[in-house]
Amino acid sequence: MQVKAPRGTYDILPPDSAKWQYIEKIIYETAQLFGYSEIRTPIFEHTELFERGVGETTDIVTKEMYTFADKSDRSLTLRPEGTASSVRALIEHSIYGGVMPVKWYYSGPMFRYDRPQTGRFRQFHQFGVEVFGSNSPYLDAEIIMLLVKILANLGLDDYELHLNSVGCPGCRENYRQKLIAHISPIKEKLCTDCQARYQKNPLRVLDCKVKSCQEAISGFPYIYDSLCDDCREHYTKVKSALEDNHIKYIHDNNLVRGLDYYTNTAFEIHIPQIGSQSAVGGGGRYNGLVKECGGPDIPGIGFALGMERLLLALDSMPGRIQPEVKLDVFLAVLDEKYNSQALQVLDRLRNSNIKADRDYNGRSMKAQMKYADKLGAQVVILMGEDEVNHGTFTIRNMNSREQLEVEAAQVIPVIKDILA
RNA sequence: GUGGGUGUAGCUCAGCUGGUUAGAGCACCAGAUUGUGGCUCUGGGGGCCGUGGGUUCGAGUCCCAUCAUCCACCCCA
Numbered sequence: 001m002q003v004k005a006p007r008g009t010y011d012i013l014p015p016d017s018a019k020w021q022y023i024e025k026i027i028y029e030t031a032q033l034f035g036y037s038e039i040r041t042p043i044f045e046h047t048e049l050f051e052r053g054v055g056e057t058t059d060i061v062t063k064e065m066y067t068f069a070d071k072s073d074r075s076l077t078l079r080p081e082g083t084a085s086s087v088r089a090l091i092e093h094s095i096y097g098g099v100m101p102v103k104w105y106y107s108g109p110m111f112r113y114d115r116p117q118t119g120r121f122r123q124f125h126q127f128g129v130e131v132f133g134s135n136s137p138y139l140d141a142e143i144i145m146l147l148v149k150i151l152a153n154l155g156l157d158d159y160e161l162h163l164n165s166v167g168c169p170g171c172r173e174n175y176r177q178k179l180i181a182h183i184s185p186i187k188e189k190l191c192t193d194c195q196a197r198y199q200k201n202p203l204r205v206l207d208c209k210v211k212s213c214q215e216a217i218s219g220f221p222y223i224y225d226s227l228c229d230d231c232r233e234h235y236t237k238v239k240s241a242l243e244d245n246h247i248k249y250i251h252d253n254n255l256v257r258g259l260d261y262y263t264n265t266a267f268e269i270h271i272p273q274i275g276s277q278s279a280v281g282g283g284g285r286y287n288g289l290v291k292e293c294g295g296p297d298i299p300g301i302g303f304a305l306g307m308e309r310l311l312l313a314l315d316s317m318p319g320r321i322q323p324e325v326k327l328d329v330f331l332a333v334l335d336e337k338y339n340s341q342a343l344q345v346l347d348r349l350r351n352s353n354i355k356a357d358r359d360y361n362g363r364s365m366k367a368q369m370k371y372a373d374k375l376g377a378q379v380v381i382l383m384g385e386d387e388v389n390h391g392t393f394t395i396r397n398m399n400s401r402e403q404l405e406v407e408a409a410q411v412i413p414v415i416k417d418i419l420a
Numbered sequence: 421g422u423g424g425g426u427g428u429a430g431c432u433c434a435g436c437u438g439g440u441u442a443g444a445g446c447a448c449c450a451g452a453u454u455g456u457g458g459c460u461c462u463g464g465g466g467g468c469c470g471u472g473g474g475u476u477c478g479a480g481u482c483c484c485a486u487c488a489u490c491c492a493c494c495c496c497a
Contacts (some may be wrong), residue, residue: 004479124497267497275491279497374458398457
């Protein structure tokens with residue numbers, strides 16, 4: 001049996017690869033406009049990093065990691081997300097000793113052993129940003145503005161921005177107690193998952209998708225009401241900054257992030273029309289994470305975008321992108337004795353920044369014309385006995401069907417004129 | 421990890437209640453007189469009918485398993 005790509009992985013081939021290049025370019029340029037610089041970290045890390053950084057009780061760590069032992073029996077893990085590596089790099093290179101805040105972006109494949117589904121793969125791609133060294137609520141607002149700007153530049157405007165604050169560890173403990181107190185009396189009404197987890201992490205019950213749980217918890221206290229003065233003030237400033245900048249958001253009391261390290265501001269972007277995996281991006285503040293990973297006590301905030309989901313969203317909104325890699329010039333070589341000479345002609349065209357190609361499979365002239373048409377060539381250059389003898393080339397405009405014979409030296413200007 | 425759907429040419433699919441050399445459209449290649457594309461016509465190449473078992477005189481068609489894929493749950497980006 002032939003070998004296929006492993007479950008949950010896939011190949012990105014033309015013409016789809018052009019779509020990827022298109023959205024990557026827009027995203028990187030937007031991030032750079034906001035003052036971010038790129039980092040590239042390893043695709044695998046010590047398993048311990050993710051256990052510490054992502055949280056040992058999370059689903060990601062407990063059941064979704066690609067963990068393996070190398071030949072020296074080190075336990076390594078294919079990265080399931082990008083924040084932990086960023087934090088590790090920040091600490092390892094003592095970046096916090098320099099100018100703060102540090103604004104980074106990254107992009108690349110992530111790995112999670114999940115059941116594949118629409119918008120969910122085992123190897124998927126994320127773009128993310130991280131900022132270290134500032135606790136300003138206006139930075140929270142700016143990072144959300146970056147996220148919104150990226151979506152706008154991609155032509156995506158039909159989305160929902162959900163916002164909440166999960167407070168600091170103090171608020172959370174306070175809230176946890178309140179929640180447990182409220183859930184305990186009616187725990188029989190909850191699904192088995194929630195019954196199992198409400199003691200340890202009652203926050204998870206809030207965004208449980210089971211209807212009966214949602215019904216059971218209606219009227220329950222919100223974390224917003226348990227925020228301490230500092231956290232409440234922080235959240236209020238974030239909201240008003242967004243309002244001042246005309247960013248529409250939905251305060252979502254049920255939004256709690258799945259990763260343990262989040263504090264204060266949490267946000268998610270949803271595009272419902274792409275299916276049940278509607279979260280295109282999400283992030284928040286993680287003020288305790290750097291310290292937790294062995295660094296100094298400095299705050300951080302970031303978000304990640306799911307590239308596959310962005311593509312799904314763009315595909316669901318027709319006409320958003322149609323990047324075509326068309327050929328400028330096709331060189332039809334009418335006699336094989338000019339094969340080598342033809343390469344020189346192509347070289348000259350390409351040196352003038354003209355996208356040019358030719359046939360290598362011995363096609364007839366007619367077949368070469370068809371081939372040129374399929375490649376989307378705007379111009380065909382004919383190179384046959386007549387032309388070579390006269391020191392000229394015949395240039396055919398494929399759109400107007402006009403043809404003219406020009407001196408060798410005039411070929412590039414004439415073609416540039418047609419392409420312009 | 422749970423539930424359901426689907427696996428026939430590169431792609432989209434047809435193949436009636438099991439019956440002889442497995443089809444269509446699109447795509448690909450070649451022709452329709454001399455060195456000319458998009459339309460049309462003609463011809464051609466290409467399928468261990470996902471894989472492995474089983475039932476049967478006979479299986480693309482029925483049964484089981486397995487793998488893959490899709491949809492949803494779960495989780496998340």
